[in-house]
Amino acid sequence: MRIDNEKTAISRGAGAWGVINPIYRRYAPTMKFHIDACPPRQPQCKGKVERRVRDQRLAINPYGRSYASLAELQQWTDARIEILSHERRCPATGSSVAQAWAEERVRLTRMPETLPEPFDLVATRQVGLDGLVSFEGRQYSVPFPLIGQRVEVRGTAGQVQILKACDVVATHPRATPARLVIDQAHYDGPSSEHVLAPPPLGRLGARIQELSQAPVAHRSIDLYAALAEVAR
Template identity: 30%
Template structure:
């Protein structure tokens, strides 16, 4: 059954003029199935079935590893896992091994060169930093254009879907357009699962995002991640060439400024070892297509009321906005790349670098220009204040003391 994420891919291919046969060959589907889904204007939502555990589940990683080592004989593997405690039938093992065979039969990987403007490859790199005295993991989004080897890198706080979509748009802006196809490994924010035939089950929201901006999704075959070698080489290049240059940084915003400078002055202007040209020169021949200027969907925004000091609070820090917005409700958008944007409706009213600690106040002095600093009303002069004097304590004495004083006075 075609999942909803693939529904958007099929309709996008049809818009590009591909025939039913071409779409079926590209996706590995039956022509009748493609024709049926093209006749529908909306995807059919399905009831998710609970997948029962299989007796083979604990042994699947071992089976894949043995197949990658070159052992494709089901009888041999059956004997090996049986000795490890497998109690199921051999037919279950054969059914599991069958779709994996094509990916391990080829012993060598042929270099895949793409035509101009056709493909980009995307993956995440992970880096450790000292963040205010504590170890912290940062994530590097890397996109590489297959033809020109032009690279885009952006460091982020996480790998969430909203972050991934934002990185795509900023990469397209940096390149000046988008490719026809983007290739991914089986990252969970893009590939939700693989079906029984080995086809990717796309994350539905991300598939709609891709269709909205006009590019197709492509996944590496399971356990065949070498097909995205260009971006993996790119991540290695970032790790070996850029990362050793970073001695200190003041936050993600500063780190992204440093990596942008490295892209512009080193990575994308060097002579590439495979193409023997600079990525910047070959980018001219990529012929990238424009992406949709209409926003696909706004990322999460956090409503805040502007306080009398013309600031809003977010994650235990305060950020200024123009003083005219005092008392208004605004919305904060955290780009998760070291920048904070503040909107009123669709109007961008302020943008700041994101604070790296807590209880900080990030202020743009221009937000207070024109604000009257002296009041038109006279400030009342201080007046003397009466402080009542405390009543002195009275010493209490026994009456016999006074009688003694009386006797002394009579005797005198």
């Protein structure tokens, strides 16, 4: 991705010596693109791209025409672009722009089914022996096969996402009153090649967990009054 040195992408410096915004740096591998910042004061490094934008704007000029609706304007614009794509030549291949684009599309990386959520904080953490990672003063569980490995933790709006190799492996609510946030499912399953599965809870442990998750029973004061009368 050839970019200029705007502050949302380059936090300090410019070009090859610039410091990439850490959040943007982590967004790039998630979307599988490389960041290539333009050298400062070198307009020729991006001049070809900007010239194509100018050519496109001048060739598709809607002024001086009347359109009955936006749909009619869109139809004229699409037809004009289609004609130009067959007339213009791609400098890299020598074929028409339409043919070069058709050949390039099959080689492009597909967009992920779900776009990554915007995040305002990112950190790299090592998963502890207890299958937990620390983030913002709290500990969050991850699938136990990742014990000992480094993962990426992102703070999104209302959620904490934990990623490994750019894939989300765990999500938890963010900024909860609890300082220890655990998903029991992260400790279930067979052993991996490098990590043994944790021992099961057993009947007593499973029962205690079931009781801890049960809602509190609400009883009327009349029930306790009746019980007191029986006790007499």
